[in-house]
Amino acid sequence: METQVQADPEAAIDADALASTIEALLFLSPDPLSASELAEAAQAGEPEVQAALGALASRYVPGARGIVLRELAGGYTFATDPATEDAARRLFSRPRTATLTPAQAETLAIVAYLQPVSRPEITRIRGVSADSATTTLLERGLIEEAGRSQFGAVTYRTSTLFLKLFGLRSLQELPDVARWDPTPEEQAELRDRLLRAGEARAGDGPTPE
């Protein structure tokens, strides 16, 4: 096989370029890569790959750089130098300042005021899909599943974490919608009114000039 690969004109690729290619592959791969996997991807012979890995190892020698080349059971991989871990921990443990996106705020508001509420209902009210916002809110633990609707759709409610983050003792403390209600004289139930407005919007309003 080795000879076969050497016969390939691609194998004439020079050593520097091969080292660069291997560097890029190791950078991208979440898992360690073996010399033979690298050879196949780079279309080079294993001895050349070994030589390139040697060159990379001396470039990424421990102590000199923030990234080191490691040889593990499964092959080769890049990892960060342990000396940089404090900084990395500070970076990734920053308090979540991720503010709610407009879509998430809308979805959360609908769940908070109408709970339990299903995804199709949320979509009808918003006029556009709420799937990714719902998923993020679930991941962040702000909403949780609350059984199924009469039509079999999963319904959602807000979580205890939601109350804590918004500084509420109970759902009764949610601000009175009347303060922001554009048509407070309307008597119908909030849910019906939201669905009606959502359906009216679904036709997409007039175009602003």
Place this chain on the structure above:
Amino acid sequence: METQVQADPEAAIDADALASTIEALLFLSPDPLSASELAEAAQAGEPEVQAALGALASRYVPGARGIVLRELAGGYTFATDPATEDAARRLFSRPRTATLTPAQAETLAIVAYLQPVSRPEITRIRGVSADSATTTLLERGLIEEAGRSQFGAVTYRTSTLFLKLFGLRSLQELPDVARWDPTPEEQAELRDRLLRAGEARAGDGPTPE
């Protein structure tokens, strides 16, 4: 703040070590990191971070390595050198990004220049519905919701991923849209043509019945 940082014993960290730390942080972070985020995590001053980034940039100069340091989407990040793409494609069968259809590119251009912009506005400019293009761009993460217009339609803006994939540091790097406008002379001619396109014919040709 700078003096405060310098008083900190951590600030005495030498330039090489800082460059190593930044290298590790950029390697670990899935998103571009701004100089101030790097400074906070590395507990260094921003000028020192800028100097370290400069040192890293000369180490990761394009063409020299398989990895290059890029300034994208308001921060810094590592990316692969395109020369290594063939090997990467062989290793990770998934192609990097699908190209854009003309409808998607047009919709994306309108969002990029007019953001925040609603679907009805996009439709108005294109003359045809932009619904499916908008949905695809949302799914691909190139655009995201940005609230609602005064008429209640959901508005859209471009995402960080858009800047990253299109190699832009910020939206300011997009050229002025006016550069694609015809010259005033061409505009006048176009207008003339619109007004008098059939004028010649109007005299002797068929007339309205």
Place this chain on the structure above:
Amino acid sequence: MTAVATLDLDLDVFSGPFDLLLTLVLREEIDLLELALADVVLSYLDHLESRGELDLETATEFIVLIAALLELKSKLMLASEEDDAGLLEMEPEEAAQELLERMLDARRYRSAAGYLRELLSSEEGVRFRHVPPPAHLRRTELAPQEGSENPEVLGVAIGRLLSMPPTISLRHIGTPRVTVAERLAHLRGLLRRGAFSFDEAVGEADRMTVAVTLFALLELYKRGEVDWRQQESFGEIAIQATAAQPSATVAAVAG
């Protein structure tokens, strides 16, 4: 504009090339309100079919122009009474300006789209690392602070969702008012002169009138005033009074 310009049209109110139509509309020699834009589109589709190929550039130009005409037309239809002096009086010059703006806008973003596609292809082969940071570096994640979010955000969001989009008033569009009583009188008038066909009864009338006429006919049938026959589906409907009239009158009507 060239290929679209020479598109030949044969419509109710106009026959000739598309650019001439555009000119006549802009010079207000053809009333946009009387022009069936759908027919223009159909002609264009026929034209495309006969050519068997789609020239994207031309198609885009056509779509932008027809969309602009549609918008002008809908503005004309919706123009409020107070607004009469505005759009209805739009000078050909202004209308041309409006069309021009639309074409420029469309061109502008089509070019920008081309630029973006080039930009994307110049980044071809650039890959980023998508590996979540190792678990041991994320262990110390701080919980978000209690009370860090503002509940008013939720109320504001609901308030926005409660607002109805502005409704477009359609009161300016003249709804053709056809009453059953009118059509009954019309049919009875025809009956007095003898037998006739349904097509003769409705002539070139609009769809609403046709529907109301049929309704009136049903009413007459119910009351036993008429007999009607149809030999085949979609065929002619022959109508005559139940007490048959002398055939001479039929000839008189036909003549």
